[in-house]
Amino acid sequence: xxxxxVSKNFEIPLSHTIDVALENGRYSSLEATFSKKPQExxxxxxxxxxxxxxxxxxxxxxxxxxxxxxxxTKYLVVNADESEPGTFKDRRILSLDPHLLIxxxxxxxxxxxxxxxxxxxxxxxxxxxxxxxxxxxEAYERNFLGSNAKYRVDITIHxxxxxxxxxxxxxxxxxxxxxxxxxxxxPKSPEPEFYFGSPTxxxxxxxxxxxxxxxxNGADAYRAYGTEQSPGTxxxxxxxxxxxxxxxxxxxxxxMIDYIQKLGGGVKNGKKLKAxxxxxASTPILPADMVESARLDYESLRGLGSSLGTGGMIVLDEDAxxxxxxxxxxxxxHHESCGQCTPCREGTSxxxxxxxxxxxxxxxxxxxxxxxxxxxxxxxxxxxxxAPAASGVIDGFLKHFESEFLECIK
Amino acid sequence: MxxxxxxxxxxxxxxxxxxxxxxxxLILPLLWLAQKQxxxxxxxxxxxxxxxxxxxxxxxYSVATFYSMFRxxxxxxxxxxxxxxxxxxxxxxxxxKKHLDDNYSDNFEIIEVECMGACSGAxxxxxxxxxxxxxxxxxxxxxxxxx
Numbered sequence: 211x212x213x214x215x216v217s218k219n220f221e222i223p224l225s226h227t228i229d230v231a232l233e234n235g236r237y238s239s240l241e242a243t244f245s246k247k248p249q250e251x252x253x254x255x256x257x258x259x260x261x262x263x264x265x266x267x268x269x270x271x272x273x274x275x276x277x278x279x280x281x282x283t284k285y286l287v288v289n290a291d292e293s294e295p296g297t298f299k300d301r302r303i304l305s306l307d308p309h310l311l312i313x314x315x316x317x318x319x320x321x322x323x324x325x326x327x328x329x330x331x332x333x334x335x336x337x338x339x340x341x342x343x344x345x346x347x348e349a350y351e352r353n354f355l356g357s358n359a360k361y362r363v364d365i366t367i368h369x370x371x372x373x374x375x376x377x378x379x380x381x382x383x384x385x386x387x388x389x390x391x392x393x394x395x396x397p398k399s400p401e402p403e404f405y406f407g408s409p410t411x412x413x414x415x416x417x418x419x420x421x422x423x424x425x426x427n428g429a430d431a432y433r434a435y436g437t438e439q440s441p442g443t444x445x446x447x448x449x450x451x452x453x454x455x456x457x458x459x460x461x462x463x464x465x466m467i468d469y470i471q472k473l474g475g476g477v478k479n480g481k482k483l484k485a486x487x488x489x490x491a492s493t494p495i496l497p498a499d500m501v502e503s504a505r506l507d508y509e510s511l512r513g514l515g516s517s518l519g520t521g522g523m524i525v526l527d528e529d530a531x532x533x534x535x536x537x538x539x540x541x542x543x544h545h546e547s548c549g550q551c552t553p554c555r556e557g558t559s560x561x562x563x564x565x566x567x568x569x570x571x572x573x574x575x576x577x578x579x580x581x582x583x584x585x586x587x588x589x590x591x592x593x594x595x596x597a598p599a600a601s602g603v604i605d606g607f608l609k610h611f612e613s614e615f616l617e618c619i620k
Numbered sequence: 621m622x623x624x625x626x627x628x629x630x631x632x633x634x635x636x637x638x639x640x641x642x643x644x645x646l647i648l649p650l651l652w653l654a655q656k657q658x659x660x661x662x663x664x665x666x667x668x669x670x671x672x673x674x675x676x677x678x679x680x681y682s683v684a685t686f687y688s689m690f691r692x693x694x695x696x697x698x699x700x701x702x703x704x705x706x707x708x709x710x711x712x713x714x715x716x717k718k719h720l721d722d723n724y725s726d727n728f729e730i731i732e733v734e735c736m737g738a739c740s741g742a743x744x745x746x747x748x749x750x751x752x753x754x755x756x757x758x759x760x761x762x763x764x765x766x767x
């Protein structure tokens with residue numbers, strides 16, 4: 211069931227060092243890269259239908275084209291700010307195969323015509339970004355990077371400082387410009403992001419790490435994995451009440467329950483499955499009966515009223531309290547709201563406080579109504595999708611487990 | 621004595637200046653270097669940063685107070701950050717936090733934090749930034765007493 215494209219070298223000892231990386235195929239796609247024109251690389255990425263792996267799932271090729279179409283200075287920013295509860299896949303690439311990421315950055319920069327790339331790493335990942343930094347230093351020494359390389363690319367690691375919202379690409383760029391991580395207003399028509407006024411492509415670590423395979427083997431080789439609309443693989447992560455929590459790469463479209471049982475080792479302590487949060491904390495929860503029919507791709511989970519997100523599954527067993535679980539998540543949202551938009555700043559604070567009443571079993575019927583009403587107000591009335599995500603989480607818990615909330619009403 | 625970067629950090633800053641199109645982008649790296657040097661970010665460090673990047677002090681203070689990892693007040697020397705988010709809670713982080721509070725709060729700054737991206741190693745904490753995963757109270761005793 212495990213399919214290894216991006217994670218192929220993860221278990222090789224010292225795979226983060228350049229000699230081991232070179233022995234195991236790293237940088238071997240560069241010949242194919244430089245034998246093509248930049249537009250040809252973009253076309254291959256479009257044909258592969260590589261989708262962004264940071265949670266949104268937007269086609270990568272379209273974003274590349276937008277950045278490529280501009281003249282002058284351009285930037286590639288790699289989003290390594292994964293901070294979504296349940297998500298810990300990019301960390302594996304940074305620490306176990308950073309040369310794969312560097313190889314992907316070189317190909318992407320070549321395709322869009324950029325010479326400068328920043329890897330924005332979440333502040334907490336200091337020890338993993340140090341590993342990536344030493345890989346970058348090695349790549350400079352061997353002339354894969356820098357002015358002596360075949361195509362000049364400079365990579366700088368930029369360390370965040372503890373703000374979940376900086377995973378949102380425009381907030382990330384604000385942060386990279388030295389400001390508070392406040393998301394920007396979205397343009398009406400598609401355009402690239404801008405870093406200090408220059409067109410900029412922002413892609414997730416895993417998206418960029420998927421590029422070498424596609425460039426080397428072609429779009430069809432990538433599309434041979436996964437489903438028609440969700441081709442390829444994803445580094446799905448699994449945690450919570452399971453026997454073998456971890457990161458296991460699999461094709462899109464595999465059965466969620468099979469994944470939990472075969473790769474995650476099944477529910478811990480022989481307990482029954484109660485629910486799964488399928489793709490990081492911001493994706494609506496699925497009760498066990500829906501998990502049985504769910505497949506791990508964008509379309510299947512959307513059809514079930516949730517979403518694939520980052521593919522970071524959190525498994526809850528029969529003993530888990532849904533009231534306590536929602537309280538836990540809403541405290542996260544309250545803590546991490548950037549405070550820019552009132553419905554989010556006030557709303558996340560309000561629902562977090564109301565959840566105290568439910569946890570302490572002193573809520574009233576009115577509290578339940580307020581919870582629903584505030585959730586509605588947070589949805590669609592803010593600059594970014596942080597508040598709508600929190601709203602979707604609340605709605606998911608209430609839709610499937612409202613009886614547990616009613617039990618907490620005095 | 622007013623804040624200034626040591627020689628090692630000053631040379632790092634000169635290298636960093638070449639990496640960004642605008643000195644404003646140096647604010648986060650400069651705050652990190654100031655925090656590393658003094659263990660927290662002093663007011664005069666922010667004044668110094670404002671001179672380097674040629675922006676008002678307010679801009680530096682605004683950024684420093686936005687990000688949860690910047691410390692503007694002196695803390696205990698050793699810091700333990702314990703994750704409280706869902707996968708950790710499902711695997712017993714509340715007991716871990718209590719064990720830390722009950723036994724180590726005199727010598728260590730115990731801070732409860734949001735998800736650290738180590739959900740497969742739940743429950744977890746960091747000790748001075750280093751990840752320690754699959755925690756048990758016994759393991760905490762071993763690690764914190766050895767350090």
